Amino acid sequence: MAIATTIPASTRVHKRVGALEPIAVTEISKDLRQLLADVFALYVKTKGAHWHISGGHFRDYHLLLDEQAEQIFAMTDEIAERTRKIGGTSLHSIAEIAQHKRLSDQTDSVTAQSLLWGLVIDNEQLLASLRNSHELCAQHNDVATTSLIEVWTDQTERRLWFLNATLEGDPTHRSTE
């Protein structure tokens, strides 16, 4: 016969079973806020390039950048909702994006090549941040966030592959650095 047991209120543990430790929530949420701010910044810069790029391969550039912007925008909701799932706080405003982002605001590129090289640099910086975020989440055994970061890393590497292949042979190699 099963015996019903009642846990005395005084001994109840409020942390949900299987939940991350409070320090993990604090550190990962902070990291994801920075990541989200960077991704919003990269989205706007990629869209900006989509709108302003010109030249002999306009249609190809224009379509490639729209495809990349769409993929980047899809990341934003996933990052913010992951932050909420672990019990953290995400971003609420443009001001918070500006406060937390690490990507530069450089937008003075005029040629198609310099616009594309600028995006290479931004995507490379995001890739490095994703690797750092992955390391942090792995340290806290946050397996679901590491799994999502692996997908975002692969997508970022794909965007870099396309941008670099598009710029192959460009004599102004990394002229924006």
Ligand SMILES: [Fe+2]
């Ligand atoms: Fe468009």
